[in-house]
Amino acid sequence: MPINDWFKQRERRRYTVTSGVSGSLPDGVWRTCPGCRKTLYQGDVARSHSVCPHCDHHFELIASDRIALLVDEGSFAEIDAGLTSADPLRFSAAKPYAQSVRAARESTGLSDAAVTGRATIDGVPVAIGALDFRFVGASMGSVVGEKVTRLFELALEERRAAVIVVASGGARMQEGMLSLMQMAKTAAAAERLARAGLPYVSILVNPTYGGVTASFAVLADVIFAEPGALVGFAGPRLVEQTIRRSLPKGFQSAESLVEHGMIDGVVQRGELRGRVATVLGYLMADAAGTPAVAGDV
Amino acid sequence: MARFVMEFERPLVELEEKLAELKALDVASLPDLAAEIEDLEREVERLRDTLYAALSPWERVQVSRHPERPKTDDYLSALFTDVVELKGDRAYGDDEAIMAALATLDGRRVVVIGHRKGRTTKENVRRNFGSPHPEGFRKARRAMLLAAKFGLPVVTLLDTAGAYPGLEDEERGQAWAIAECLATLSDLPVPVVVVGIGEGGSGGALAIGFGDRLIMLENAYYSVISPEMCAMILYKDTARAAESASALALTADDLVRLGIADEIVPEPPGGAHRDPAPVIAAVGSRISAALDVLSGTDSARLQHERYERLRAIGVFDESAG
Ligand SMILES: [Zn+2]
Numbered sequence: 001m002p003i004n005d006w007f008k009q010r011e012r013r014r015y016t017v018t019s020g021v022s023g024s025l026p027d028g029v030w031r032t033c034p035g036c037r038k039t040l041y042q043g044d045v046a047r048s049h050s051v052c053p054h055c056d057h058h059f060e061l062i063a064s065d066r067i068a069l070l071v072d073e074g075s076f077a078e079i080d081a082g083l084t085s086a087d088p089l090r091f092s093a094a095k096p097y098a099q100s101v102r103a104a105r106e107s108t109g110l111s112d113a114a115v116t117g118r119a120t121i122d123g124v125p126v127a128i129g130a131l132d133f134r135f136v137g138a139s140m141g142s143v144v145g146e147k148v149t150r151l152f153e154l155a156l157e158e159r160r161a162a163v164i165v166v167a168s169g170g171a172r173m174q175e176g177m178l179s180l181m182q183m184a185k186t187a188a189a190a191e192r193l194a195r196a197g198l199p200y201v202s203i204l205v206n207p208t209y210g211g212v213t214a215s216f217a218v219l220a221d222v223i224f225a226e227p228g229a230l231v232g233f234a235g236p237r238l239v240e241q242t243i244r245r246s247l248p249k250g251f252q253s254a255e256s257l258v259e260h261g262m263i264d265g266v267v268q269r270g271e272l273r274g275r276v277a278t279v280l281g282y283l284m285a286d287a288a289g290t291p292a293v294a295g296d297v
Numbered sequence: 298m299a300r301f302v303m304e305f306e307r308p309l310v311e312l313e314e315k316l317a318e319l320k321a322l323d324v325a326s327l328p329d330l331a332a333e334i335e336d337l338e339r340e341v342e343r344l345r346d347t348l349y350a351a352l353s354p355w356e357r358v359q360v361s362r363h364p365e366r367p368k369t370d371d372y373l374s375a376l377f378t379d380v381v382e383l384k385g386d387r388a389y390g391d392d393e394a395i396m397a398a399l400a401t402l403d404g405r406r407v408v409v410i411g412h413r414k415g416r417t418t419k420e421n422v423r424r425n426f427g428s429p430h431p432e433g434f435r436k437a438r439r440a441m442l443l444a445a446k447f448g449l450p451v452v453t454l455l456d457t458a459g460a461y462p463g464l465e466d467e468e469r470g471q472a473w474a475i476a477e478c479l480a481t482l483s484d485l486p487v488p489v490v491v492v493g494i495g496e497g498g499s500g501g502a503l504a505i506g507f508g509d510r511l512i513m514l515e516n517a518y519y520s521v522i523s524p525e526m527c528a529m530i531l532y533k534d535t536a537r538a539a540e541s542a543s544a545l546a547l548t549a550d551d552l553v554r555l556g557i558a559d560e561i562v563p564e565p566p567g568g569a570h571r572d573p574a575p576v577i578a579a580v581g582s583r584i585s586a587a588l589d590v591l592s593g594t595d596s597a598r599l600q601h602e603r604y605e606r607l608r609a610i611g612v613f614d615e616s617a618g
Binding site for chain 1: 461471475499546
């Protein structure tokens with residue numbers, strides 16, 4: 001889709017109330033901050049990158065806003081927008097999977113949980129993606145696995161940096177082993193990019209769990225997380241049941257991940273773009289300002 | 298000897314016990330006994346045939362968890378010689394839930410990596426019932442890199458309920474440890490043959506669970522989530538695990554159908570624990586046969602083909618978008 005159309009579509013979506021997620025609410029509504037319980041005017045929230053001006057709570061964002069927050073204005077061109085789930089196991093236990101996917105497609109306007117494409121960040125060519133938690137918990141099935149793999153392959157082929165904003169509940173249960181194998185597939189593609197000496201930066205946002213954390217999300221050269229984001233392999237409730245005592249304060253928070261040496265830093269949403277651009281400036285020093293050449297491996 | 302009875306085989310076991318009791322009686326003093334024993338033997342056989350002929354996915358999961366099922370240790374001692382165990386992750390500790398070793402299989406030097414459940418409670422406590430900590434995965438990765446450095450093929454044996462969901466495991470980067478195994482394994486320049494011998498629980502199995510060949514035992518399973526946890530999510534009721542097991546497509550047959558597994562090693566009726574020796578021997582010859590083929594392939598081609606193999610997994614629709 002042409003870039004201008006994509007931005008127009010994003011604008012349209014902004015004014016359609018579909019859920020409580022920031023980018024999908026009209027400016028003229030009032031909302032309560034879950035961090036400090038203060039009532040906020042959505043217009044103000046939107047102008048501050050959907051961060052509460054009182055308590056710094058980072059509201060959930062839709063995938064297109066995640067991307068818009070990072071890339072040079074107008075530079076994003078989506079790829080692989082036509083990939084949709086085929087319900088390969090005809091999973092119908094409890095709630096039919098096909099029905100969940102259909103409902104998610106209708107409410108979000110997305111084809112699945114990942115949005116990927118080409119863009120530039122401060123002139124550096126990137127292959128960029130973001131996961132949208134509204135779509136079946138941004139879980140990774142065949143479509144997300146394929147789109148993330150293609151993102152890495154595009155970066156390799158066109159000598160771009162890879163940048164992914166990750167949120168996910170984990171592997172998508174309803175596609176069974178096909179989902180589990182997407183972990184290996186995306187890890188393999190990330191490894192190829194690494195071998196080619198091309199950088200990959202991941203940004204972990206709330207929440208990132210399970211098979212997505214344990215695959216491409218943490219294989220980046222540089223890993224950042226938003227303040228307060230919860231990131232882990234096992235969910236906190238399962239951990240609590242396993243150890244039979246209550247969890248320490250801040251368990252699995254971005255801040256504690258820094259303390260345990262698992263990520264490079266906690267970055268305010270408003271500063272993400274600058275921080276990523278600086279990193280890419282170091283790791284893609286030759287690429288800034290030069291247009292990428294397709295097929296140049 | 299008291300033996301572990303799986304729920305679904307209880308009727309059979311009860312009949313078998315009754316038969317054994319009758320056989321212990323004095324035949325000479327009871328003229329009708331011989332005929333009764335013969336009838337019962339026929340009934341036992343018939344029930345055994347029907348019960349074990351077509352196990353449901355959930356029944357197979359139970360067989361795969363049977364405490365007497367042959368484990369990594371049994372394969373190691375029966376198939377491999379000159380075993381030198383590799384211990385520790387060189388960073389924090391040694392996790393006994395994953396075993397790594399230099400070993401010889403049919404005269405071929407290999408690196409073998411396997412999840413390690415115990416036989417006794419004491420062993421199981423030491424080995425955390427086969428559920429690895431991050432150190433286990435980091436040891437496995439160390440063994441993979443060793444294999445790559447010295448050109449040794451890798452054989453892995455899968456038997457875990459999953460990576461351990463503990464507090465310290467999270468703090469020490471369980472997800473990172475698994476992800477690094479995946480990246481390393483995906484690009485290893487030596488042949489990798491994987492055998493699902495028992496449980497294939499999610500990411501903890503996958504960390505050492507893909508390669509150039511995947512051989513599944515008939516009753517082994519491999520799943521994105523345990524049937525119990527899936528039932529908990531779907532129905533808020535772990536008792537409905539049987540339904541989840543069917544929905545998840547986790548059996549050896551399912552995996553072949555989905556293009557993930559290559560071959561299935563048959564088990565005797567009731568499971569490998571009923572007669573382990575031939576099953577273990579069959580696994581040995583399947584591994585050797587796979588390595589015979591793969592050893593002739595140069596490393597660039599192996600890496601390429603492994604990537605293409607992974608690349609092909611996934612089912613979706615695609616329209617011009
Ligand atoms: Zn607030």
